Amino acid sequence: MLTPAMTGDSRQLVSLDAAKPAEESLRPLFGLDANALAARMVAAGEPAWRGKQLVEAIYHQRLTELSGITTLPKSLRIRLTAEGWEVGRPRIVQVFQSVDGTERYLVRGRDAQTVETVWMPEGDDGESGDETDLESPTTPGAPGLDFETRESTNPTRPVPNHPQNLGAPSIPRSSAEWVGNPEPQPVLNQTVEENKSKPWNRATICVSSQVGCAVNCQFCLTAKLGFQRNLDAGEIAGQVVAVLDRHQVEVGRDRVNLVFMGMGEPFLNYDNFRAAVRLLVEEVGISPRRMTASTSGIVPGIERFAQEPAAVRPKLAISLNAPNDTIRGEIMPINRKWPIEAVMDAVGLVQLRPRERITFEYVLLAGVTDQPQHAAEVARLVRRTGLPAKVNLIAWNPGPGIAYTMPQPAAVEAFRHTLAAEGIPAYVRKPRGRDIFAACGQLKRTVEG
Ligand code: SAH
Ligand code: SF4
Numbered sequence: 001m002l003t004p005a006m007t008g009d010s011r012q013l014v015s016l017d018a019a020k021p022a023e024e025s026l027r028p029l030f031g032l033d034a035n036a037l038a039a040r041m042v043a044a045g046e047p048a049w050r051g052k053q054l055v056e057a058i059y060h061q062r063l064t065e066l067s068g069i070t071t072l073p074k075s076l077r078i079r080l081t082a083e084g085w086e087v088g089r090p091r092i093v094q095v096f097q098s099v100d101g102t103e104r105y106l107v108r109g110r111d112a113q114t115v116e117t118v119w120m121p122e123g124d125d126g127e128s129g130d131e132t133d134l135e136s137p138t139t140p141g142a143p144g145l146d147f148e149t150r151e152s153t154n155p156t157r158p159v160p161n162h163p164q165n166l167g168a169p170s171i172p173r174s175s176a177e178w179v180g181n182p183e184p185q186p187v188l189n190q191t192v193e194e195n196k197s198k199p200w201n202r203a204t205i206c207v208s209s210q211v212g213c214a215v216n217c218q219f220c221l222t223a224k225l226g227f228q229r230n231l232d233a234g235e236i237a238g239q240v241v242a243v244l245d246r247h248q249v250e251v252g253r254d255r256v257n258l259v260f261m262g263m264g265e266p267f268l269n270y271d272n273f274r275a276a277v278r279l280l281v282e283e284v285g286i287s288p289r290r291m292t293a294s295t296s297g298i299v300p301g302i303e304r305f306a307q308e309p310a311a312v313r314p315k316l317a318i319s320l321n322a323p324n325d326t327i328r329g330e331i332m333p334i335n336r337k338w339p340i341e342a343v344m345d346a347v348g349l350v351q352l353r354p355r356e357r358i359t360f361e362y363v364l365l366a367g368v369t370d371q372p373q374h375a376a377e378v379a380r381l382v383r384r385t386g387l388p389a390k391v392n393l394i395a396w397n398p399g400p401g402i403a404y405t406m407p408q409p410a411a412v413e414a415f416r417h418t419l420a421a422e423g424i425p426a427y428v429r430k431p432r433g434r435d436i437f438a439a440c441g442q443l444k445r446t447v448e449g
Helices: 034-043 050-060 074-082 147-152 233-246 270-284 299-307 325-331 340-347 372-385 409-421
Strands: 091-097 103-108 114-121 202-206 210-212 227-230 255-260 291-295 315-319 358-364 389-395 426-428
Touching (some): 034 050, 091 114, 091 233, 103 233, 114 233, 202 233, 233 270, 270 291, 270 299, 291 299, 291 358, 299 315, 299 340, 340 372, 358 409, 372 409, 389 409, 409 426
Parallel strands (some): 202 255, 255 291, 358 389
Antiparallel strands (some): 091 103, 103 114, 114 202
């Protein structure tokens, strides 16, 4: 693992305002949609159109202080504040920077607990092969490739500043090697400089939906936290807006994808997840075709998801992770409740958009799920569903206290090759930010907020 001392980075390490006492956010406006904001204004004796001014201020201009919303009369701002209202957007309280450009944030919502959100410049190739991702952001719905996408789907393209290109020290391959490794250290929370040309062509934000997780997948570090609580809609959408703000992302111009693949199981917090997606689509302005929700296979959640109108439905990723019920039941206890066939039946209810595919995520655990016969079984399984699908292979990311081993690169490539030869599009996800515990399945607060 890298620390600034090891990389020769002399920036002083600071703890941000994480040390401040946690003030409960009593009446946050952030998280209310346009209708609710209009209703709030009417309740305050104001015209409903003031709700639109709040939408503009909170979700477009990304203002974080009521006092700064100068489109509202000063007297109204003072009155709302006196009543306990505030913008109340979740705050980034700590930043960890990877040598590969990835940033991991601890984000504080309505109480002292923090969740993790990850910014991956150039993404991790998780979107590769999904044609719904190809439209130009300035011309929604337009078919065809643009330059960045054509580049990014090239599997040989190096990730800028990727550890492989920087000669970064190798990372532990199994939990035993984590012993004695230092925790990653936060860095100064400098805001990205305004007007500086952006050092990324596209980016992916990985969003959390719960504090901890109850699902208890045996290979996942978040599982070690157990389930703490659900995030509300404002806390889920707020992670995104806080990160957009930090990187001065221009929604509608810049290419940014959202993946609900952070801490927690979005389909076990369905109402809040759904409300957050609606806020992000309708108020923030991000297309649902740029969003992917990942689930471990919560069947009732998938069934509800299948009912969502296409205008507010993200793409779907299923964490398959094993070739059959026997192995899946061992590494994902949830499989005993909803076995593979039940999950596939529910997935079949989703009315896919033209060119949309279901993503099956598959974590490769050395000796457990990465064998050639497993690849052939996965190919048969995916083909049997009859769904337009692709497989995203993820080499297991190690973490302390988890007794698995990373697969050999040759095993990953052989697995991908077998799937491809069987006609199943398969992509290997680039591990991003492993050195700061930001990679898939590594999200667990390493510093308490
Ligand atoms: N709870 C949801 C979304 C968050 S997990 C789900 O399970 O789908 C996001 C992805 O990370 C899942 O596909 C999961 O299988 C994968 N994952 C979990 N732990 C991992 C690890 N240690 N290494 C690599 N991928 C991991
Ligand atoms: Fe929860 Fe997903 Fe981790 Fe499983 S892989 S424990 S569902 S966060």
